[in-house]
Structure formats: C-alpha cells, structure tokens
Amino acid sequence: MSYDRLTADNTAVLFVDHQTGLANGVQTQSPPEFINNVKALVTIAQIYKLPAVVTTSAHDGPNGPIIPVVEHGLPNAAIVHRPGQINAFDNEDFAAAVKKTGRKKLLIAGISTEVCVAFAALSAKHLGYDVYAVLDASGTWSKLVEDAAVARMVQAGIVPITWVAVGAELLGSWASPTGEAHAQLMGDHLPFSANNMAGYLSAKGASR
Amino acid sequence: MSYDRLTADNTAVLFVDHQTGLANGVQTQSPPEFINNVKALVTIAQIYKLPAVVTTSAHDGPNGPIIPVVEHGLPNAAIVHRPGQINAFDNEDFAAAVKKTGRKKLLIAGISTEVCVAFAALSAKHLGYDVYAVLDASGTWSKLVEDAAVARMVQAGIVPITWVAVGAELLGSWASPTGEAHAQLMGDHLPFSANNMAGYLSAKGASR
Amino acid sequence: MSYDRLTADNTAVLFVDHQTGLANGVQTQSPPEFINNVKALVTIAQIYKLPAVVTTSAHDGPNGPIIPVVEHGLPNAAIVHRPGQINAFDNEDFAAAVKKTGRKKLLIAGISTEVCVAFAALSAKHLGYDVYAVLDASGTWSKLVEDAAVARMVQAGIVPITWVAVGAELLGSWASPTGEAHAQLMGDHLPFSANNMAGYLSAKGASR
Amino acid sequence: MSYDRLTADNTAVLFVDHQTGLANGVQTQSPPEFINNVKALVTIAQIYKLPAVVTTSAHDGPNGPIIPVVEHGLPNAAIVHRPGQINAFDNEDFAAAVKKTGRKKLLIAGISTEVCVAFAALSAKHLGYDVYAVLDASGTWSKLVEDAAVARMVQAGIVPITWVAVGAELLGSWASPTGEAHAQLMGDHLPFSANNMAGYLSAKGASR
Amino acid sequence: MSYDRLTADNTAVLFVDHQTGLANGVQTQSPPEFINNVKALVTIAQIYKLPAVVTTSAHDGPNGPIIPVVEHGLPNAAIVHRPGQINAFDNEDFAAAVKKTGRKKLLIAGISTEVCVAFAALSAKHLGYDVYAVLDASGTWSKLVEDAAVARMVQAGIVPITWVAVGAELLGSWASPTGEAHAQLMGDHLPFSANNMAGYLSAKGASR
Amino acid sequence: MSYDRLTADNTAVLFVDHQTGLANGVQTQSPPEFINNVKALVTIAQIYKLPAVVTTSAHDGPNGPIIPVVEHGLPNAAIVHRPGQINAFDNEDFAAAVKKTGRKKLLIAGISTEVCVAFAALSAKHLGYDVYAVLDASGTWSKLVEDAAVARMVQAGIVPITWVAVGAELLGSWASPTGEAHAQLMGDHLPFSANNMAGYLSAKGASR
Amino acid sequence: MSYDRLTADNTAVLFVDHQTGLANGVQTQSPPEFINNVKALVTIAQIYKLPAVVTTSAHDGPNGPIIPVVEHGLPNAAIVHRPGQINAFDNEDFAAAVKKTGRKKLLIAGISTEVCVAFAALSAKHLGYDVYAVLDASGTWSKLVEDAAVARMVQAGIVPITWVAVGAELLGSWASPTGEAHAQLMGDHLPFSANNMAGYLSAKGASR
Amino acid sequence: MSYDRLTADNTAVLFVDHQTGLANGVQTQSPPEFINNVKALVTIAQIYKLPAVVTTSAHDGPNGPIIPVVEHGLPNAAIVHRPGQINAFDNEDFAAAVKKTGRKKLLIAGISTEVCVAFAALSAKHLGYDVYAVLDASGTWSKLVEDAAVARMVQAGIVPITWVAVGAELLGSWASPTGEAHAQLMGDHLPFSANNMAGYLSAKGASR
Secondary structure: OOOOOOOOOOOEEEEEEOOOHHHOOOOOOOHHHHHHHHHHHHHHHHHHOOEEEEEEEEEOOOOOEOOOOHHHHHHOOOEEEEEEEEEHHHEEEEEHHHHHHOOOOEEEEEEEEHHHHHHHHHHHOOOEEEEEEEHHHOOOOHHHHHHHHHHHHOOOOOOOEEEHHHHHHHHHHHOOOOOOHHHHHHHHHHHHHHHHHHHHHHHHHHHO | OOOOOOOOOOEEEEEEOHHHHHOOOOOOOOOOHHHHHHHEEEEEEHHOOOOOEEEEEOOOOOOOOOOOOHHHHOOOEEEEEEEEOHHHHOOHHHHHHHHOOOOOOOEEEEEEEHHHHHHHHHHHOOOOOEEEEEEOOOOOOOOOHHHHHHHHHOOOOEEEEHHHHHHHHHHHEEOOOHHHHHHHHHHHOOOOHHHHHHEEEEHHHOOO | OOOOOOOOOEEEEEEEEEHHHHHOOOOOOOOOHHHHHHHHHHHHHHOOOEEEEEEEEEEOOOOOOOOOHHHHHOOOOOOEEEEEEOOOHHHHHHHHHHOOOOOEEEEEEEEEEHHHHHHHHHHHHHOEEEEEHHHHHHOOOOHHHHHHHHHHHHHOOOOOHHHHHHHHHHOOOOOOOOOHHHHHHHHHHHHHHHHHHHHHHHHHHHOO | OOOOOOOOEEEEEEEOOOHHHHHOOOOOHHHHHHHHHHHHHHHHHHHOOOOOEEEEEEEOOOOOOOOOHHHHHOOEEEEEEEEEEOOHHHOHHHHHHHHOOOOEEEEEEEEEEHHHHHHEEEEEOOHOOOOEHHHHHOEOOOOHHHHHHHHHHHHHHOEEEEEHHHHHHHHHHOOOOOOHHHHHHHHHOOHHHHHHHHHHHHHHOOOO | OOOOOOOOEEEEOOOOOOOHHHHHHOOOOOOHHHHHHHHHHHHHHHHHEEEEEEEOOOOOOOOEEEEEHHHHHHOOOOOEEEOOOOOOOOOOOHHHOOOOOOOOOEEEEEOOHHHHHHHHHHHHOOOOEEEEEEEOOEEEEOOHHHHHHHHHHHOOOEEOHHHEEEEEEEHHHHHHHHOOHHHHHHHHHHHHHHHHHHHHHHHHHHOO | OOOOOOOOOOOEEEEEEOHHHHOOOOOOHHHHHHHHHHHHHHHHHHHHHHEEEHHHEEEOOOOEEOOOOHHHHHOOEEEEHHHHEEOOOOHHHHHHHHHHHOOOOEEEEEEEEHHHHHHHHHHHHHHHEEEEEEEEHHHHOOHHHHHHHHHHHHOOOOOOOOOOOHHHHOOOOOOOOOOHHHHEEEEEOOOOHHHHHHHHHHHHHHHH | OOOOOOOOOOOEEEOOEEEEEHOOOOOOOOOHHHHHHHHHHHHHHHOOOOEEEEEEOOOOOOOOOHHHHHHOOOOOOEEEEOOOOHHHHHHHHHHHHHHHHHHHEEEEEEOHHHHHHHHHHHHHHHHHOOEEEEEEOEEOOOHHHHHHHHHHHHOOOEEOHHHHHHHHHHOOOOOOOOOHHHHHHHHHOOOHHHHHHHHHHHHHHHHH | OOOOOOOOOOEEEEOOOOOOHOOOOOOOOOHHHHHHHHHHHHHHHHHHHOOOEEEEEOOOOOOOOOOOHHHHOOOOOEEEEOOOOOOOHHHHHHHHHHHOOOOOEEEEEEEEEHHHHHHHHHHHHHOOOOOEEHHHHEEOOOOOHHHHHHHHHHHHHHHEEOHHHHHHHHHHOOOOOOOOHHHHHOOOOHHHHHHHHHHHHHHHHHOO
C-alpha cells in the first residue's frame, strides 16, 4: 500500500467513557448526530472484528452506565471499569487490555474529547502506538473546547479522523468480503446513502 | 380541556413527498437530525393510530420512492401517487383520502417546507381544517427558504409545531395507556431521554 | 402607567419542569447561560416577592428532581408534583395554586419551551390570564424547535419576554425600594454590569 | 382552486434595482447563491411569460447598470430608469408600467430588501395589489437588516416567498405545458435536482 | 404618497441610554458594526434636522456618560437625565420633550433593545404615536433577547426598521436638497457604497 | 520564481468521485456554492490545458454517474472507472494515468474530502508528488468531518488550497496569453468580479 | 506517567490582565460562559494550591481593577501591577515572581488572548518553560482574532488547553485527596455535572 | 527581549491590492469590521513610522483605485502599480521597494487573503524575510477560502497575526513616546476601549 494504513489486522478501537451521564454533557454535535456517529463506529468494530476495549469512569455513580449502543453493540469487548483514574492508560488493566490486542494502531473515541480522548491518545502515542482520534464519535462541552483539544492532539502527532474515513480505510475495496455489510453501515448512518440506494433500485425497477 | 387540542380522535397526519430524491435536497437540518425527526412523527402516528395519508410526486421518476422509514412505518396509510399536481389538495384522490379520515385537525409534514407543506397547508386551511405544520419532520433547501415558508404559514393562521409537542399534546398524561410506548418513542428519538432512563435505572440498582 | 405592565402586585411566576434530567436536554443555550438565566428569574421572584408555583413531571423518575437553583431559591413556592399530566393546567392542584396567587399576569418558564411552557401558556391564555413566556429561563432540544414554539405562542397572543425585561418592568425605577437588590441581581447575572460597577468605584476612588 | 394563487394570468414580476454596484453590497447570501436565485426568478418570468418591469436607480452612476442576468434574461421587460425616486412607485412611469400589466398579483424582488423591495411592496399593498416579496432573489447588507425588513413586510400583510414556491405555484402541475421547461429550471438552479435526474437516467439505462 | 411615511416634518428621533457602560454589554452586533450604525442614525438626524431627544439612566454612575458619537453628533438635542425611571416615558420631562417636538412618528433606538427601546416604544404606541424601533442602532445582551424583544414589539404593532430604510424613507428622492449629504452618509457608513463611488469616479477619469 | 509554484507545465488535476449521488451528500457548502466551485476548477483545467484524470467509484450503481459539469467540461480527460477500490491510487489504471501525465504537482478534488481526497492525497504524497487539496471543489457530510480531513492532510504536508488561488498561481500575470480567458473565469464564478467589470465598462461609457 | 503532565507540584498559573474594563471587550464567549470559565480556573488554583501570579496593566486607569472573581479567589497570589509593559515578562517583578514559583510548567490565561496571553506565552516558551494557554479562561475581541492567536501559539509549540483538561490532568484520579473538592468544582462550573449528581442521588433515594 | 519581536526599527508593512473593486468581494468580515481593521493597520504604520509599500493590480481597470483609507492614510508610502503580476514579488519594482525599506520583518495585508497575501508571504518567506500575515486587515470571498489560506501560510512558517497584536508588539510599553497616539488608535478602532476611557473620565470627574 502506498501509505501506512488502518487495516482489520493492525487496528484496535478504544471507547473511553461513553456513559449516559457524560453523553448528556455533549454540546459539540446535536444528540441525534452524536449517537448516530458513535453507533457507526461500533458497527465498524463489528464488521471488521476489531478488538475493542471499553472503559468507564465511576460507572456506578452519576457518570452513569455505558450507553446502550456501545454496551450492546460490542458484546465481546474487554470492559475495564476504572475506579478513579482519569487517563485510561493510568489503569493497569486497561493498558494491559490494549496491549493484549496486539495491535499497533489505536482508534480512540470518548467523552470528553479533551480529557478522555486526548489524555489516552497522548499516553498511547508516548507508548509507541499509532494513534487516531475519532472525532465525530467523541464529544465535549463546547466548540471552543473541542477545537483546543484537536489542536493539542494534532500538535502531538495524533491523527484526526472521522468514522467514514476509518471505515473506508479498513474496507479498502468494495469488492472485499465486508463490502455488503459496509454498504449497510453507510446506508444506516449516512441517510443520503440509503436514499441513493433506494432511488437507484427504484429507477432500475422502473425501467423494466 | 383549557384550549382546543390535538387528540387521537380529532387528528390525521399527512406525509407529503418524503421521497428519497427530495430528501437529498434538504439542507435545513443535518441528515441524521432530519431522518430522526421524520421517524418520530411516523411512530407517533403508529402509537396514536392516527389516520395517515401519504402522497408522492412522480415517485417513479427522479424524485424517487417514499423513504423507507415512512413507507415501512405506515403500512396502513392511504397512499396517493400524484401524477403531477404539486399541491396535494389539487389531487382529488388525496383530498378525498384526507376527508375520509373524518378528522378536523391535520398535521402536515413534507419536503419541501415552502412547497409541499405550505401549499397543502394553505389549501387545508381554506377548506376549514385546523392545520399544523410539523416543521422538524419537514425540510427544504436553505434556512432562508424555511424561514420564509414559516412566516407565510404563520401569517395565514397555520400553527407551527414540532414532533415532541405533537406527541405530548396527543399523550396528555403519562398515565394514559400509550404512556409506555410514548416513553420508548422519546428514548429512541431524543437521546438524552434514553440516557436519563438508563442512568436512573442504574442508580436505582446501585443502591440496592 | 402608559401601558399595562408587570408589577409586583399583579404578577405570579410559574416554573414548569426545571428538573435535572430535562435540563440536560437543553441545546438552545449553553449550560452556563441557561443556568444563569434561570437563577436570575428565581432571584427576581425573591426580590419582588412574586408568588411562585413550581411544578414537576415525574420527579422521582428519570426526569429527576427540581434543579437546586430553583428548589433552594424559592423556599416559599407552592410545589405541585404532577403524577402524569403534561400540561400543568390539566393538574387541578396546579391550576388551583395558580388561581390562589390572585394574580392576573403570569410569567411562565420551563423545560421544554414547546411543551411545558407553550402548553401551560396556551391554557393560561384560554383561562383569561395575561401570559408572558420567559424565553431565556426556558430551553429546549434545538433552535428549530424553539423558534417554532415562540412563533406558535406569539400567534396565540402570548408575550415573549426575557428576564432582564421582566425585572426592569417590575422595578420601574431605580429609586424604588428594591433598587439595591436589583442592582445586585444585574451584577450577578449580567457580568458586564458588575464590571461597570467595579470599574466605576475604582475610578472614583482613584481620583480621590 | 382551494386558495387564491399565483397564476401565469394574474401575476407580474418587478425587479427593483438589481444593479451591479448594489449587488456588491449584498451580505445576506453568498454571491453564488444570490445570483443563482435571481437567475431562477428571471427564468420563471420567461417560462410563464409574466409581464416584467425592471427599474433602476441612477444606473449611470456608481450604482451601476442592471446585472447582466436580469438585463439579458428579460429582453421584453419594461425598463424604467428612475432619476432619483427611491420608492419605485413614486415614479409615475414605473407605476404606470406596473398598472399596464393588468395583473393583480405582484412579485417583487430587489436590492436592497428593506428599501427597494419593502418600499415598493408597501406602496403596492396600499394601491390594492396582492404583494409577494421574493426574498431569495433579493438581498441586503446584513442578516439583522433582512430580518427587520421581513418582519415589517409581514406585519403589513405582504406575503414572504422564495423562487421555488413562486415557480411551483405557477406551474400547478407537472403535466402542464410548461412542465419540461420547469424541470430544466429546477435542474439548473437546484443542483440536487439535476443530480437526481442524471442518477435516475443512469440507473434506468444501467438496468437495460 | 402611496402609504404613510416617515418625512422630515413628521418624525422625531429618540436615543435612549446610549451610554458607555451599557454599550459594553451589547453582544448582538460586533462593536464596530454597532457604533457604525448608531453614528449613521445620528447623522440622519442631522441631515433631516429631526428633533432629537436624548435620555440617560444614571449617567453619573456605572452606566456611564452618553457615548461621544451621540453626544457630539446631536448638539441641539434635548437631553433628559433620568434619575431612576427605566421606561423613559415615566419621566415627565422626557415625555414633555417628546411631545414638544410636535411629531407624530417616533424613531426609537437604545440600549438595551428589550428594555430601553421596547418599554419606550410600548408607551409611545399607547400614547398614540406611530412608533418605529431602529434595530441596528440598538443592541442588547444576546441574540435570544433581541429576537424576543422584536417579536414583542411587532406583536404590539411597532414597526421594525433599520437606519438605511429610515434614511431612504426620509430622503424620498436623490434629487431632493439633502441628496448630496445623504450620499456622503451612505459612503461613510456602508463601505461598499464608498467603494462604488470611488471606482466609478476612477473609471470615468480613466476613460478621458 | 521566488518559491516553488504551480504552473501549467508541472501540474495535473485529479477529480475523484464527483458523482451525482455523492454530490447530494455534500453539506459543507450550499449546493450552488459547491457546483460553482467545481465548475471553476474544471474551467481552470481547460484554460491551462492541465492533464486531468477523472475517476469514479461504482458509477453504474447508486453513487451515480459523473456530474455533468465535470464530464462535459473535460472531454479529453482520462477516465478511470474503479470497480471497487476506495483509494484511487489502489487502482493501477488510475495510478498509471496520473503517472502518464508526467506532472510533479497534483491538484486533487473530490467527494468526499476525508475519503476520496484525503486517501488519494496521502498516497500521492507517499509516492513523491507535491500534493494540493482543492478544498472548495471538494465536499463532505459535515463541517466537523471537513475540519478533521483538512487537519489530517495539513499534518501530512499536503497543501490546502482553493480554486481562485490555484488559478492565480497558474496565471502568474494578467499579461499572459490566458489572461482574457482567466478574466472570464473570474467573472463567471466570482459574481462580484463580473459586477465590477460591468460597472467599470458602464462608467467608462458614461463619461464619453 | 506515560507522558509529561501537569501536576500540582510542577505547575504555576498566571492570570494576565483579567480587568473589568478589558473583560467588557471580550466577544469570543458570552459573558456568562467567560466568567464561569475564569472562575473555574481560579478554583483549580485553590484546590491544587498552585502558585499564582496575577498581573494588571494600568489597573488604576480605564482598564479597571482586577475582576472580583480573580481578586477574591486568589488571596495568596503574587500581584504585579505593571506600569506600562504590555508583555508581562518585560516587567522584572513579574518575571521574578514567576521564577520564584519554582515551577516548570506555566498555565497562562488572560485578556486578550492574542496580546496578553500570546506575548507572555511566547516569552515564557523562550525562557524555557513548558507553556499552556488556557483558552476558555481567556478572551478577545472576535473569533477571527482568537483563531489567529491560537494558530500563532500552536505554531510556536505552546499547548492549547481548557480548564476541564487542566483540572483533570492535575487531579489524575478521583481517588486522590482532592477528589471531593474537584467534584464540587465540576458541579459548580459544568451544570450538566451537577444535574447528573442530583439526579443520581435522587434515584438512589427513590429506590430505598 | 525574551523573543524575537516586531519593533518600529525592524518592521515594514505591505498593503497588497486594497482596491475598491476587490474590497467589495470580501465576505469574511462585515464591511464595517473590515474597513475598521484596515484603518487601524494604516494608523499603526503612521504612529510607528513603518516604511510602507502599497501595491495595486490593474488599478485603472475594474479592480478600482486604492481604497481611500489606505491611499490618504499613507501619503509617504511607496506605491507600485503592477501591470499584471499577481504575486507582488514578481514585480521588480515592488521587490526593490520592499528591499529598500531595509527591514527584516514584513507585515502583509491584502485582498484577497489566499492570493495577494499568501503569494506575497510565501515569496517573502522564501527570500528570507520574517513574514506576518495580518489577517483582520485582509479579506477574501468565503470563510472556507480564508481558513485554507491561513492553514497554508501557517504550514509554511508564516506567522498569523491581527492588528491589535501588531500594535501592541510595536508599542512594547504604554510608557513609550507613542503611548498617547496608541491609546487614541485603540479608542478609535476598538469601541469598548473608547467607552472605558469615557466612563473612567466621567467617574473620576463625578467623584470630585
């Protein structure tokens, strides 16, 4: 390949603190947009069988439990409930779970972007991983905060990315075995794509 | 009741030209927001067993078929494929289908707000119906166009409304038989509501 | 007076469903702006000794308890926990509590603007009250929803207003007995006002 | 028809001060959006053979000549170069030209919305015409100014509208003789519409 | 004239609380935009010799003195320093000063839009004046507050307007004696207008 | 030249997946702005006779055919219909077509910015080309996605650019042989430029 | 730790020109948002006992005194009133006060972002400190100015950050001794956090 | 000094194509904001006696003459009318005029940001100058274009800056001989600053 890419074999995905209470603090996307994007990243993990590590911060307190779309969507994920550490890599179980995936490239999403994502990303970078911050599956309290977080991460060499690009880089070619599932992913989470498919099938039928 | 309200007995809902091709022209909400809101109105029609009339404009041409969420969500709706009339009430079958619902209050949503919704709304008002334009289940090409459409409709005495208000007016009380289904509707389409429920159940469980 | 105004003698204030869970769904102002504006309206009720009625919807469920700033700020308010009625005036205790205030003019704020505020406002208007919707002490899920709610209320003759105008109309003159408390209100909730005062005092002192 | 509508027989269109210098002051739409919308209204006048009156203010001075899309697009329009009157109806030639169209309904577009459009609209309303302000074929110096202008016109009973609604009301039915030309109009000025048509034709061809 | 208009003979202008401290609270326009628009309205008063009444609230306290552009620009204005009344018409000297102008139409601008402008406008309307709120020469603490204020005033029959429209209605025709001064006004406060004039003169010279 | 620039001799242009179905998913510019900018880049390719490679992804499926402005505007372009590869450089025919242009500098535009543009740009950079992402002739699903894509590309050393800058760098001097065609390009796609020209010619004529 | 972090032992905080007059010039956040964020940073300094240096520019002139929340919140801070130097590090007392903290990492906030923050940050970087610009506790005259300031600082290796991230990095773990105070900080300044806590406690109680 | 700064001795300022016709194409700031910022940079050049080079592109054609604020404000500037070169440094007279200033640091402002500013900046950087792009005294056709231009320049090591920062870096200390003129500059172009001064003087007087 002409540059070093995400593949189903070299990539793991980390969901950091997608908890119900924290999700209600997100103001950088509208709630329907945010939940849609988180769902899409979960589905990508399913389709590409990416090892996933899910972690929470004080999940039995006011931060709340894992949001259902993440919990139900990733039944095989390693789950690490952190008792207090804010940077997920400060938790040995989490760091071990990530290491155990054996993957070099880490996709990180979470709430909030400037804490849960950025701290984990900076640590992962320091540990030698290639780190991608999945920005649209992450959220925070204001646009100003998000912009500062992205600037800090980019400055540190972390790659900013969004779920459609993650999925497309993993897919590689529509002729791959995951092509059909991937098309379903796109239709379910990018509505114009479903519209195009329905219109196309209708037009083909109409000409019969 | 202290003012004249929407009830499950006096209300019908009209979906005007929610077609795949037209949906791709909507620029007044992001696509995930728009599809979420249309789905919610469809679900309200289901829960309250509102008579629904669905109509299309040239559905076998480039406007495309009915978007799946409307078509599949309203299996019992009357469907009127208009051969060319832009104002749905210019189509006799449509006008008859609406009349046949026997309802005095009409909820109208569609694409686009200033044509498909506004024209039908103005005609319905003229015919003596109480007319409500469901703005978030409708969309159009730009904010400027939407604002002009709303101003025109309000000027003509049409009531601007959005789906949460429609649903709440129909529900009346959480103690009503539709309360449980309504809570599901809210959780599915207002993500903070689902988060609150999950957090609440978790907190209750945590204290056991 | 040259037009019919809000006074401390003719006005009551209604807080409808300012509950913790619902507050987390507000997307029409940033959270610091919203809480600041609610606090200001609470303080106005204190300063002008306005009779206040606070009501909740399912406060022991996921909607959550009354937000502390309202609960603690209005220790003498009538509180009506509605078991299920969405329109507060459908609850007889609430309607009675409002009636008992003996006031003709009602300030209504709540979450959400298009349901809790608009429904109560439409009913109150129907019952013959002069109704003012305090928009910045209210909030809802999106700007589109808020705009529709305001348009619906204005169409029905409800007066749109915000807390600074409410306060100023009640104050009437800075020479009134509440002037000092009112100045404190302004400084606490409109930061530029506190800055002006501090700068003014400093400049006066500096010239001594 | 179920309400009083724009038709090719009862409607004239007025272009007020679409001049090159003034066009450069428009800040309410991006320049490509604005010119696109003006072109569309010009084309509607062509398709429906609407009598058009074009007027300018000091066109041989810094306001500049008529913008080419209006001048070339309406070769049969009456043109009235006003020597100084700001309100076009203060110019007798203009008022006479409008009267000579014999139409009851007037579409008015221009630069700027709050002066050239609003003044002419208020005068036309006063003279007994049905007046429609075509907002997206008009522009002005800021959003604040545009919003004030629309509010003033709506308050005075002038109908706010945009070109797609104007065209659709005139077309009435896609089966009318102007249907084909109208489809071309839509494709040329609403890009998603051309995309849908091209995609549709391609899909039909692909299935052969 | 074809509708009831602002003229130099029937119009007075009221500047309510354009004070330095209050001006620093304006967040509805950028400061350069706001000061530019206030200056323009002052200049209009000069050009058309409109009787002007300037009033302040506690000008020797933290609200600060009249902003220089108003104070220096209107040397002949009646100035009423209100000791405490918030609604300027509650001050007898102010009400008398306005009455003394002998004008039927009142232009009102001020800080803030929802208090100083709206209260005075509602009182003036009640007193039988034709009232115009000059929105771009007024400002307030947030867009939400401004929108509510405009909606309240429009609901009460007050005309929303902006300075270019005020000026143009007063000018009537560029051939009037004030034409030259008015052109200077436009060039000074609408930069594109000055650019057009300079470009025009240059082009004319270039062709000699 | 004082820095390494785009010239008609060292530059090729790549249009990646400008297809009708994908174009309907663009939400980062309004449709008239986007199509205007794509047209402009096509015209630049014509004027400077830049070798162009056009590529599609599943053009006979729901992504749809090449948008007409690209297809008709570049009759001599190499066209590579990719059967499935998402990164255009993964398709050997495409890579060969680019290589065959013999150019060192590549302008890349496409839909979507974060996939079709960014993937090709990263590969081209890796292959040793100087890469420029033409951002306004590209588009994607949301501003958040676009911002992430630009940050990723800039981080990787790809140059962000827009069509006016591309054209100006190629033109170098208005005295070059392409000056006249370039002026036409500017007038057609930057409306203020056409207005300036028309006003200038009018002013020159007026002074004769 | 897996990367070089802010700790209570290696960090000092500098408040540069948070003065009442300057605060009234901030247009990059709403006033309630800005004051909320400054307060939060002050509270962080208290909780973590960070050495703080507060400095002013001409505090006895029109820039005004230190805003109360900073002055009262940091009773132990070193305060340096600069007689004229704009870059705080040009003042020897200030430079000495910073040096005396003995800390390697400096958090800098101030008004304005591009002058008071950026100049001090560039100097501190040059002097060998690790520099963090706390963007949400800083403000300036427009978004354009803020964006330029952030870009300049990031280009120079200064880390962009916001108060929640500052606090979280200092806290490290909720199990640390400052955990309780930190939770109070979050509740007081991120309203959703207080709502979550109140809802959680209510739900736990409700299940008893 | 603790970092390499702009001083009155090491800095020259270049105004590139601030022409009337081009100014009318600026859509990245409102016209009053833009002209205000250009004026401020001109005044800075006056106060600090910075050598200035002004250049135009086809000033006797539709681009129009130099905008008056630049032409009249810089009577001693070198003026180079370029016959056709787009990059000002491609014109030998311009390059010589810049070299003749003998300054190492160049402030560059112009219309448009991505062409006139960016091209000159890239060339100047290549020639060994320290280059600062003064973004608020520059403008272009859209935010998207401006953002791309800034990203390109920052990537190339050009410093993004705005006029207040330029002025403050040149001033250094309010105690410098230019302090009084600088205070006037601030008051004239940052309205809150003039308000603060007037309020301060009033408060001091009030306490006598």
